[in-house]
Amino acid sequence: MKTFTWICVTLAMALVLITAPAQAAKAIKIGIVDCYSGPPAAYTNDVRDAFKLEVDKINAAGGILGRKIEVLTRDSKFKVDLGLSAAKELIYRENVDIMMGTINSALALAISDMCKKEKVPFFVTFSKSAKITGAKGHRYVFSITENTALAGKAAAAGLAKKPYKKYWIAGDDYEYGHAIADGVWDNLKKLRPDVELLGQSWWKVGEPDFTPYITAILSAKPDAVIVATGGRDCVPFLKAAKATGFNERVPFFMHTATELATLKPLGLDAPENVLGTSNYFFYYPETDANKSFVKKFETAYSRKPAVGAVYGLLAAKFIFGAYKKAGKVDTEKFIDNVEGMSVDSPVGKVTMRAYDHQAMLPMFMGVTKKVAGYDFLIATDIVTVPGKDVMPSIEEIKKARKQ
Amino acid sequence: MEFAANITLSALLQQVLVGLSRTTILFIVASGLSLILGVLRIPNVAHGSLYMIGAFLTYTFATLVGQSALWFWLALIVAPLGVALLSFVFERGLFCHLYEREHMMLLLFTFAFSLVIGDMVKLIWGSDYRSLTAPLFLQGSFSISGFPFPRYNLFLLIVGPLVAAGLWFLTNKTKIGKIARAAAVDREMVGAIGINVSWIFAAVFVIGCYLAGLGGALVAPTQNITQGMDHAIIIEAFLIVIIGGLGNIWGALLGALIFGLTDSIGILVLPQFAIVFPYMAVVIVLTFRPKGLLKSTW
Numbered sequence: 274m275k276t277f278t279w280i281c282v283t284l285a286m287a288l289v290l291i292t293a294p295a296q297a298a299k300a301i302k303i304g305i306v307d308c309y310s311g312p313p314a315a316y317t318n319d320v321r322d323a324f325k326l327e328v329d330k331i332n333a334a335g336g337i338l339g340r341k342i343e344v345l346t347r348d349s350k351f352k353v354d355l356g357l358s359a360a361k362e363l364i365y366r367e368n369v370d371i372m373m374g375t376i377n378s379a380l381a382l383a384i385s386d387m388c389k390k391e392k393v394p395f396f397v398t399f400s401k402s403a404k405i406t407g408a409k410g411h412r413y414v415f416s417i418t419e420n421t422a423l424a425g426k427a428a429a430a431g432l433a434k435k436p437y438k439k440y441w442i443a444g445d446d447y448e449y450g451h452a453i454a455d456g457v458w459d460n461l462k463k464l465r466p467d468v469e470l471l472g473q474s475w476w477k478v479g480e481p482d483f484t485p486y487i488t489a490i491l492s493a494k495p496d497a498v499i500v501a502t503g504g505r506d507c508v509p510f511l512k513a514a515k516a517t518g519f520n521e522r523v524p525f526f527m528h529t530a531t532e533l534a535t536l537k538p539l540g541l542d543a544p545e546n547v548l549g550t551s552n553y554f555f556y557y558p559e560t561d562a563n564k565s566f567v568k569k570f571e572t573a574y575s576r577k578p579a580v581g582a583v584y585g586l587l588a589a590k591f592i593f594g595a596y597k598k599a600g601k602v603d604t605e606k607f608i609d610n611v612e613g614m615s616v617d618s619p620v621g622k623v624t625m626r627a628y629d630h631q632a633m634l635p636m637f638m639g640v641t642k643k644v645a646g647y648d649f650l651i652a653t654d655i656v657t658v659p660g661k662d663v664m665p666s667i668e669e670i671k672k673a674r675k676q
Numbered sequence: 677m678e679f680a681a682n683i684t685l686s687a688l689l690q691q692v693l694v695g696l697s698r699t700t701i702l703f704i705v706a707s708g709l710s711l712i713l714g715v716l717r718i719p720n721v722a723h724g725s726l727y728m729i730g731a732f733l734t735y736t737f738a739t740l741v742g743q744s745a746l747w748f749w750l751a752l753i754v755a756p757l758g759v760a761l762l763s764f765v766f767e768r769g770l771f772c773h774l775y776e777r778e779h780m781m782l783l784l785f786t787f788a789f790s791l792v793i794g795d796m797v798k799l800i801w802g803s804d805y806r807s808l809t810a811p812l813f814l815q816g817s818f819s820i821s822g823f824p825f826p827r828y829n830l831f832l833l834i835v836g837p838l839v840a841a842g843l844w845f846l847t848n849k850t851k852i853g854k855i856a857r858a859a860a861v862d863r864e865m866v867g868a869i870g871i872n873v874s875w876i877f878a879a880v881f882v883i884g885c886y887l888a889g890l891g892g893a894l895v896a897p898t899q900n901i902t903q904g905m906d907h908a909i910i911i912e913a914f915l916i917v918i919i920g921g922l923g924n925i926w927g928a929l930l931g932a933l934i935f936g937l938t939d940s941i942g943i944l945v946l947p948q949f950a951i952v953f954p955y956m957a958v959v960i961v962l963t964f965r966p967k968g969l970l971k972s973t974w
Contacts, residue, residue: 310803311903446951474947479908481899485694485940488823489947492687508807509900516898517817517824538807 425456714923
C-alpha cells in the first residue's frame with residue numbers, strides 16, 4: 274500500500290510539472306501592488322484600468338521590442354506587511370521588470386527601499402509623501418503623482434491671493450494629514466508672513482463623527498480652515514460639512530476636494546464653495562488630448578476617468594516609451610532614458626525631472642459648484658499652476674537627501 | 677499645547693449635545709454586546725461585523741427604489757431584523773452545538789464569524805464605500821445658540837432613550853427578560869427548574885445582534901459605510917462594556933456616556949489631542965474601579 278501511495282504522489286507531481294504553462298518568448302512583467310479593497314479602491318482601480326488599456330493597445334500591435342507585456346496585480350489591503358510580502362513575491366518569484374504602486378505612502382516607501390536594494394525600477398502612483406522623491410529618493414524610484422510638497426505649494430499660491438488672515442488647521446492624525454497641512458502652511462507663511470494660526474484639530478483616520486470638531490472650530494471663529502484629510506476621510510468630512518452648513522459659515526480648503534473620486538459619491542449633496550486642488554478633471558481643459566482620452570476610457574470601462582487614470586496612463590507612457598528609446602530591456606539604460614523624458618498626456622506635456630525622478634504635473638485649483646448637466650458637483654473658476662512652478666527646487670531636494 | 681480660543685458656554689452645550697447623540701449609537705451597540713456577554717458569558721467578537729451589515733443592509737434597502745423617506749424608515753426597521761435573522765441562523769445552525777464545549781471555542785467561533793462576515797460584505801457589496809443620505813426632513817441643521825446642530829443628531833437623541841426604555845422594559849417587565857437575567861446569574865439553576873436554557877441563549881443572542889444591527893442602521897446616514905466600520909466600533913464597544921461592568925446594561929449606558937462626552941468635550945478643550953480623551957477616561961476608570969463602574973453579572 275505504501276509503495277502504491279508513493280507512485281500516486283510521484284505521478285501527481287509529474288502531472289503538475291508537465292501541465293505547467295509552457296513559456297513563450299519571455300514577456301515583460303510589470304508588477305502592481307496596491308490597495309484594491311475598501312475606500313482606496315475607488316482611486317486605485319482607475320490606475321490599473323488605464324494602465325491596462327495602454328498595455329492592451331501595445332500588445333495588440335505586437336508588444337514592445339518584440340515581447341508581450343504582462344501585468345500582475347496584488348492587493349495590499351492597505352496593510353504594509355501584506356503589501357511588502359506581495360512585492361517580495363513579485364520581485365523574487367515572478368522576476369518582474371518594473372514595479373508599480375501604491376496609494377499607501379508607508380508601503381510605497383517600504384517598496385521603494387526594497388527596489389533600491391534589488392535594482393528594480395519602481396513607479397509610485399498615488400502616494401503623496403514628499404519623502405518618496407525627496408529625502409528617501411534614489412535612482413530606482415520614480416513618482417508620477419503629485420506629493421504633499423507640490424500640492425502644498427500650489428495650494429499656498431492660491432490661498433495667498435485670498436484675504437484670509439486667521440487660519441485653523443484640521444485633519445487626519447497620521448503622516449499624510451500632517452504632511453499636507455505642513456506643506457500648505459509652510460508655503461503659505463513664506464508667501465504671506467501675516468497669516469496667523471489660531472489652532473489645530475486632529476482626529477483619528479476613519480473618524481465617524483466630525484460634528485464635535487466642526488463646532489469646536491466654529492467657536493474659534495477663523496477666517497478660513499485648511500482641512501488635511503486623506504483619501505478615506507475626504508468624502509465623510511464633506512458630507513458632515515454639508516450637514517452642518519460648515520461650508521456656508523467659513524471657507525475651507527481641502528486638497529483633492531475637487532476631484533471626481535471625491536465628489537461623485539456625494540452626488541448633488543456635496544457642499545459648494547469648497548476650495549480644492551487636483552491633478553485632473555475629465556471636463557477641463559477641453560483639449561483634444563483630454564477629450565479623446567476620456568472617450569477611450571469611458572468606452573472601455575463605462576465610467577468617466579478620475580485622476581488615477583492619468584497616473585496609469587503616464588506610467589505606461591514613461592515605461593514603454595523609455596523601453597522603446599533604450600532599444601533593449603536593460604534596467605540601467607531604461608532609467609537613463611526615463612530621466613528628463615517628456616510625454617504627452619490629457620493634462621499637457623509632462624516631464625520627468627532627471628534629478629529627483631519626480632514628474633512635473635500641473636495642479637488645478639478650483640471651487641466646487643453645482644453646474645447643470647452633471648449629477649455631481651464640479652470645479653469652477655479653475656486656475657492652472659504649471660508643473661515647474663510647484664516643484665521644490667533642486668537645492669531643497671539636495672538638502673532633504675543630505676547630498 | 678493649544679487651547680481652543682473660545683470655550684463659551686454655548687459651545688460647551690453644543691458639544692455636550694453632539695456627544696450625547698454619539699452616545700446613543702455607542703449605547704445601542706454596547707448594550708447588545710453586554711447582553712450577550714452577561715447571559716452567554718461570551719464576548720461576541722462578531723458584534724462589530726453585524727453592526728457593519730446593519731449599515732450596508734440599510735443602505736441597500738433605502739436606495740432600492742431611489743432615495744425616499746419612506747424607504748429609509750422601512751430600511752431602519754428591516755435592516756436590524758435582517759441582521760437578527762442572520763444571527764439566528766448562525767446561532768441555531770452552528771453556534772448552539774458548541775455550548776457544551778470549552779469557553780474558548782465559542783470566542784474563536786464568533787471571531788471566525790466576524791471574518792466570514794467581513795469578506796461576505798466585500799463579496800456582496802464590493803469594496804467601494806457607500807454614502808447614504810437621511811430623508812429630507814432630517815437633513816440640514818438647527819441653529820442652537822449660533823452653532824449648527826444637525827437634525828439627524830436630534831433624531832438620535834430621541835431614539836437613544838427610547839431604546840434604553842425598551843431594553844429596561846424587556847429585561848425587567850417581560851418574562852423572557854427575567855429568565856435571561858436569571859440565566860445570567862446562575863444558568864445551572866435555570867436549567868434545573870426545567871427551562872430550556874439553549875433557547876434562552878438563542879433569544880438573547882438574537883436580541884443582542886438585533887441591537888448591533890440597529891446601531892449600524894442608525895449610524896448609516898452619518899458616515900461612510902465601509903469595510904473598516906466593524907474594527908472601529910468593536911474596540912469602543914468592548915471598552916464601554918468593560919468600564920461599565922460586564923453584562924450590565926446600565927453600565928453600558930454609563931460607559932457610553934463617558935466615552936461620548938469625553939470625546940466631544942475633549943475636542944473643544946484640547947483639539948490637538950482629542951483622540952486620546954475617551955481612552956484616558958477608560959484608563960482612569962479602570963485604575964480606580966478595575967471591575968467596572970457598576971456591578972457585573974458574574
